[in-house]
Amino acid sequence: MFMNRFAYIVLCATAIFLPTVASAGEIHHREVNQQQRIYHGVKNGSINRAELRQLERREASLEAERRRDIRSDGHLTPQERRQLNRRENRLSRTIYRDKHD
Secondary structure, eight states: OHHHHHHHHHHHHHHHHOHHHHHHHHHHHHHHHHHHHHHHHHHHTSSOHHHHHHHHHHHHHHHHHHHHHHHHHSSOOHHHHHHHHHHHHHHHHHHHHHHTO
16 A cells, blocks of 8 residues: 555656656657557458558657657657647547548
8 A cells, every 4th residue: 555655646746846857758659559559450460461561660660759759858849749639530440430430
């Protein structure tokens, strides 16, 4: 119980004092979620090999861009965050279309 409360306080303090790092984490969590959606589609057969390769390439490119943006100055600018979110949204729509075609 104490560790959960302590972890929560540390997480809140990090989000308050380092909002750019928190936003980078939010983008990372979206990437993880989308990765799970891709693999569920592969598992149930709604995403074929060619679609998987394309999605994986786009996912890797997005991850590389996120890392590059963070590495350049240690945080994401609002413009970088918007650009990454737009790419995440496009990738999400592509995953949906591939799973439902």
